[in-house]
Each structure stands twice: as structure tokens, then as C-alpha cells.
Amino acid sequence: MHPRILEVTDRLIARSRATRERYLAQMAAAASDGPHRGSLQCANFAHGVAGCGSATDKQRLRLMDQANVAIVSAYNDMLSAHQPYEHFPEQIKQALRDIGSVGQFAGGVPAMCDGVTQGEPGMELSLASREVIAMSTAVALSHNMFDAALLLGICDKIVPGLMIGALRFGHLPMIFVPGGPMPSGIPNKQKAEVRQRYAEGKASREELLESEMQSYHSPGTCTFYGTANTNQVVMEIMGLHLPGSSFVNPYTPLRDALTREAAQQVTRLTQQSGNYIPLCQVIDEKAIVNSVVALNATGGSTNHTLHIPAFARAAGILLTWQDMADLSTVTPTLAKVYPNGQADVNHFHASGGVPFMVRTLLEAGLLHEDVNTVMGKGLSRYTREPFLEDGVLTWREGPQASLDSNILRSAAQPFSAEGGLRAMAGNLGRGVIKVSAVAPEHQVIEAPARVFEDQAALADAFKAGELERDFVAVVRFQGPKANGMPELHKLTPYLGVLQDRGYKVALVTDGRMSGASGKVAAAIHVSPEAWDGGPLARVQDGDVVRVDGAAGTLTVLVDDATWAARTPAPRPVGTGIGCGRELFGFMRAAFSPAEQGASVFSAELESLT
Missing domain, CATH: 3.40.50 (Rossmann fold)
Structure with missing residues (x-):
């Protein structure tokens, strides 16, 4: 190991x-x-x-x-x-x-x-x-x-x-x-191009709808x-x-x-x-570590920096972001699947999929083999893949090598030596960033802040031509207590367009990005969240913010005296109303910090177990 x-x-x-x-x-x-x-x-x-x-x-x-x-x-x-x-x-x-x-x-x-x-x-x-x-x-x-x-x-x-x-x-x-x-539907590259052209006003809604319906079909x-x-x-x-x-x-x-x-x-x-x-007996500390290794090896969804700690706690296991980031530093990136590449999961599966990934990670000493599974003792059972022989289900050993090294690679010849997940820390709080899909030249951004209190405001500013410059978008009051922590996936095309135009851009938010977040540096899940008076509530337009995905730091470059003297921005009014959201007010008030899974159960389960 x-x-x-x-x-x-x-x-x-x-x-x-x-x-x-x-x-x-x-x-x-x-x-x-x-x-x-x-x-x-x-x-x-x-x-x-x-x-x-x-x-x-x-x-x-x-x-x-x-x-x-x-x-x-x-x-x-x-x-x-x-x-x-x-x-x-x-x-x-x-x-x-x-x-x-x-x-x-x-x-x-x-x-x-x-x-x-x-x-x-x-x-x-x-x-x-x-x-x-x-x-x-x-x-x-x-x-x-x-x-x-x-x-x-x-x-x-x-x-x-x-x-x-x-x-x-x-x-x-x-x-x-x-x-x-x-x-599989249309190629992911084609889908992404239509989305970006629509964001720039170069594609009609009809073109966008046709593209999306060919993707999700x-x-x-x-x-x-x-x-x-x-x-x-x-x-x-x-x-x-x-x-x-x-x-x-x-x-x-x-x-x-x-x-x-x-x-x-x-x-x-x-x-x-x-x-x-x-x-x-299946879900124990070793199984949780294996899940994080798999997350990192595949460049998986950042949402799992919330979900794995949340369900680990339900089993009495206290996983932290630092644990996940430390595992990432030694876990090679083995897969390139959209948005981290152009292939989809059908291509990943055909290339060897999970059975090959388990095999190569076990060989590299990066997974615990001595775990219980629903097939019995030992993770090596998961190097096999299912087939039908004369209508009877059977398992054979999976491939010894990837069938397409553009999609899936061995731990000995990975796409990257590490998984690309970082824990972020600094005077703006703690958060996470996934850099596996971010080019090295875009992983460190230092630029003036532009502050927004919802993603619609950023979209409006983009359409008005106000964002044609280097900036760090600070989108706050998007945490679990503020409004339930919605994904901010709609920001991706706008920020991607600006980056493609040569501007240095990044995102800092106490909200979530989609599991399909991609090429723009995004420090997400920042806590304490702005709703609780966290540091993001004190950021002002023009403050210089440094997002360093390489070093894992998240800082605002404002002198200490000025920073300490600031009053946090007031909470937005009228949130959580309509579409049934008012029924969940009690739940928003009870959400734990993001690092504990942004769960209403975290404190309760920890005290009971």
C-alpha cells in the first residue's frame, strides 16, 4: 500500500x-x-x-x-x-x-x-x-x-x-x-460549442434546443x-x-x-x-478512503466533497476535506471523460471502465483490497466484468490494459500524477477547487473582485458587456443556509467565453458548481458562508483576490486594519419564497458547514454515534 x-x-x-x-x-x-x-x-x-x-x-x-x-x-x-x-x-x-x-x-x-x-x-x-x-x-x-x-x-x-x-x-x-x-448522443465537444455560441448570442434558441435534445435523448x-x-x-x-x-x-x-x-x-x-x-460492515474507513481515491482518479464531481463526508458521518466516520486533498496528491488521474475530456461514460466503459480502473489502482497500492463487498471479502472481485453466455450471467476477468489510452490509462502511465482536488484555505475561508480540467496557466488568478449575490446578476453583467476584463467573480449568499446551495452551472458558459477571449477570470463562491464544472478556476463551497457573516460577506468590488489552485490558497489582498473594520454585507431579503422553497426554511437553518457535508444530520449523527 x-x-x-x-x-x-x-x-x-x-x-x-x-x-x-x-x-x-x-x-x-x-x-x-x-x-x-x-x-x-x-x-x-x-x-x-x-x-x-x-x-x-x-x-x-x-x-x-x-x-x-x-x-x-x-x-x-x-x-x-x-x-x-x-x-x-x-x-x-x-x-x-x-x-x-x-x-x-x-x-x-x-x-x-x-x-x-x-x-x-x-x-x-x-x-x-x-x-x-x-x-x-x-x-x-x-x-x-x-x-x-x-x-x-x-x-x-x-x-x-x-x-x-x-x-x-x-x-x-x-x-x-x-x-x-x-x-451516446452527439459528441460532447459539439454540445459545448453550441452552448458557448448561444452564450455569445451567436446561436439561436432553436439551435441550442436541438443540440441539447440530441445530447439527452x-x-x-x-x-x-x-x-x-x-x-x-x-x-x-x-x-x-x-x-x-x-x-x-x-x-x-x-x-x-x-x-x-x-x-x-x-x-x-x-x-x-x-x-x-x-x-x-461494507462501509468502513477503508471503503471511504477507496471512494475518495476513485473520485480523484476519475476527476469526479466536486459535489462529492459534500456527499462523501455526509454519508461517512452517517456511519460514524469523520472525513475531512484535508483527507480528501491529501489522497488526491498521490492519486493519478486515469480518466478523461467529459467535461475533463471529450469521451462519455459509454466510451469509458468500453475502454475498460471500472474493472480496469480497480485493477490498476490495486496494482499501484492505492486501494484497500481487504474490504467487504456485496460479493464477499476482497475488492479484487471488482476487476471482473459481466457477460451473458447462452443467456446465463457470468463474470470474466476484465482487460489487463486500457483499450483506449485517450480515455483511460493505467496508474503507471496516467494523464496526471495527481487527482487535481485541492482544499483551499486563506483569509476568505475554506473551500475546494478541482483543477483536473483547468489548464495550468489558468490555475492561479489574481485580479480585482466583482461581487454578485446571485448568478442571474453575473449573467446580466456579461450581456451588458461589463465583464470584458480580468476579474474574480465573487458570487455569495449561495451557501446552504442562505438559499439551499444551488448549483451555479449557468455561470460556466459566460466565464468560459471570457477566458477564451484572453481575460484572466476565476470564480469564488459559497455555493456549488455542477458536477460538470470545467475549465475555469473555481473555489467553491467556501465556508463560513456569507449568510453566517463569513469573509465573503466583506468583499467589495475592486478588492484584489488571489485564487491559487496550485498552492491551495484563497486570499483577499486587503490590509488587515481595513479588512477588520468592514461590516459584512446585509443578507438578501425575499430569499426562499416560491416553488415550495418556503417549506424548507427550517432545513436551511439547520444545515452544517460545507466541510461537514452541508447536512442537517451532521451534528445530530455525530452526537448520537
Whole structure:
């Protein structure tokens, strides 16, 4: 093992010892009595099985040696990624009946699409939806009827929300069941060019709409490497998917076979099976370190600097941004997938995908092999990929070498020696920056600030021709407490155009950028946030700000006396109203700082565990 991986792992274990021990004690207590449905009162049990479609299922549920598997799904047919889940429950139930077990649809969780809500009021509900999903998962599993669970979710906040909720029932075995990406649409370079021309007024709305509809064109996950597909890599490398299953397209025989196998495999992990591997034994400090290595090796979504710390805390594990940045310094960048390259996830998968990535990272000593997975002990099981042989699902060893070195490379010959994630610190606060897609000449920007209090104001200034110069855009009051921390993805085309015109530009914000953030240096998730009187609230137009992505520093070059004498800017009025946002005011007030996952549960879970 690489000494840095061991160092970070050891300090994570030490930091988390008390909280992790209390969490595991809770899970052991929950598991101690065997199937909980066996201790339910007769009326309670009768309610729990009344909806079963067959007398056979009811009878099997009376027998404690048969597994009852909860199905928790984020299905809706407005999200392309989740539309295929419409058909999964019946496939799962039949697969379970075939081996004498039972599946019950335990509950649905909400699933909103950040792609639909980008730049719209609904985006301010996006991060909060993760917490709602966690609570919905807990409600679904709260009936104590289940021996295991299958979790059906893919996109941005959905997988982390399912994880947070599921980990509170970590005494149960669980498998995440992906749906797969849509087939490839138009090339990503072409899509990006149309977006940028539209931002400059050189393309019509009709041209833009046609381009977007050729990109997002059918059921399945969007094919760029944003948060949704980073979720898939993270889940697989933590051993929560079946090996090689993340990027198999929907509505294919192989996808259906993997769904059926996930249903049957989870029963093999139950207490009744004699091979008990609950979720709490899969997600430990080593698995969390592996997830961060995977994030860095693939140039994954910056949203995971919120999500991984948030769900780690649900398992009693206290991960920090410094841990993640330290792992990044020794993790080579192995993949170039849009927006960090021109390929999409289908191309990544065809080049060797997750199985090859696991193989080369294990060979380099950058992943912990000695972890539990839903396939048993050992991450080396994830160097295999699935195939159908005469209609029967089987696994073979994945490729020994990348099949396209323009997309995927070995740890010995990477695109970059490091992952490109930096923790930022300075007199403007703490934040993160992803420099894997930022050219070296754009990673350090020192320029006068232009302050905005929402992304629409920056767009208006661009259209008015006010930004034709070097500047650092400070977009504040975008943190979790201010307005729910919406993604500011709409800023990317404007800042990209200005950078292409030769100006030195950067972004500093207490908000989020999309998982598809790209070529402009962006210091994001800055905390303390402006709403809490953080340093961004004191920045004024014309202050010189230095964003140093190479050194990981974030500073305003104002003398100490002047800086100390400033009064923070007042909070904007009228925020959080309309489109249902007023219902989430209590949640915004409870959000933790970004480094703790921007979660309403962080403090509560830490105190309880």
C-alpha cells in the first residue's frame, strides 16, 4: 500500500474511533434479534403482509428462514436515468420468488433532476432533497419487516440520500442497483460549442434546443461525467454494486440479468444465509478512503466533497476535506471523460471502465483490497466484468490494459500524477477547487473582485458587456443556509467565453458548481458562508483576490486594519419564497458547514454515534 493511503486511513480511523464504535454498537443491537418481523404482534404482521399479491408470498413471510427484501426506489419517469426503474420491482420480485424469497416495495423516495432545474428556483431544493431522500429511506425501512434491501437510485442527491438513510439501518445487507447510461448522443465537444455560441448570442434558441435534445435523448443516465455517474463509480468501488454493472445500458438483456442477480445476491448476505455481510460492515474507513481515491482518479464531481463526508458521518466516520486533498496528491488521474475530456461514460466503459480502473489502482497500492463487498471479502472481485453466455450471467476477468489510452490509462502511465482536488484555505475561508480540467496557466488568478449575490446578476453583467476584463467573480449568499446551495452551472458558459477571449477570470463562491464544472478556476463551497457573516460577506468590488489552485490558497489582498473594520454585507431579503422553497426554511437553518457535508444530520449523527 502507498504510505500516504495508509497514513490518511490510519488518522481517519483514529479520529473516528469513538463515533465509529458507537455506531457499530447500535447496528449490533439492531441485528441481535434476527428477523424483526418474527417479533411483531399478530395485527402488526398481518398489516405488513396484507398487500402481498400471492398467498405463497404471505406464507413465506411467516417462515423466518426465508428472506424478505425491501425495495426502495427513486423511480419517476421525468428523470431519464430513473425511468427504467419502472420495470425493476417486478423483475426483482420474480427473481426472489424463483429462489423462495420475497420482495416488497417498501417505499419510494423523491428524485429531482438538476438538469431540469439548473438556474431555476427549484434548484434551491436540490441539496435539501438529499436530506428528504434520507428520511424517506428511513421511513421505508422503519417497518422492521425486512432482512435485506435493494436501493434503486442513480442521480445527484439520490444516491447520497439513500446512503445516509440506509446506513441508519446498517444491520441489514443492501445492494445498490443501477439502471445504466443512455446510449451516446452527439459528441460532447459539439454540445459545448453550441452552448458557448448561444452564450455569445451567436446561436439561436432553436439551435441550442436541438443540440441539447440530441445530447439527452433517451432513457438512461446522462452520459457526461457529472455527479450521477461519479455516484456510480463510487458505489461500485465501495463494493455496493455488482462488479462491472454501473455502465451497462438500460433495456438490454445484460442489464436485466444484473438486476435479477442483485436481487438474489442480497439474500446470500442475510443472517439466514450463514454469510452475513450487513451494510455497516461494507462501509468502513477503508471503503471511504477507496471512494475518495476513485473520485480523484476519475476527476469526479466536486459535489462529492459534500456527499462523501455526509454519508461517512452517517456511519460514524469523520472525513475531512484535508483527507480528501491529501489522497488526491498521490492519486493519478486515469480518466478523461467529459467535461475533463471529450469521451462519455459509454466510451469509458468500453475502454475498460471500472474493472480496469480497480485493477490498476490495486496494482499501484492505492486501494484497500481487504474490504467487504456485496460479493464477499476482497475488492479484487471488482476487476471482473459481466457477460451473458447462452443467456446465463457470468463474470470474466476484465482487460489487463486500457483499450483506449485517450480515455483511460493505467496508474503507471496516467494523464496526471495527481487527482487535481485541492482544499483551499486563506483569509476568505475554506473551500475546494478541482483543477483536473483547468489548464495550468489558468490555475492561479489574481485580479480585482466583482461581487454578485446571485448568478442571474453575473449573467446580466456579461450581456451588458461589463465583464470584458480580468476579474474574480465573487458570487455569495449561495451557501446552504442562505438559499439551499444551488448549483451555479449557468455561470460556466459566460466565464468560459471570457477566458477564451484572453481575460484572466476565476470564480469564488459559497455555493456549488455542477458536477460538470470545467475549465475555469473555481473555489467553491467556501465556508463560513456569507449568510453566517463569513469573509465573503466583506468583499467589495475592486478588492484584489488571489485564487491559487496550485498552492491551495484563497486570499483577499486587503490590509488587515481595513479588512477588520468592514461590516459584512446585509443578507438578501425575499430569499426562499416560491416553488415550495418556503417549506424548507427550517432545513436551511439547520444545515452544517460545507466541510461537514452541508447536512442537517451532521451534528445530530455525530452526537448520537
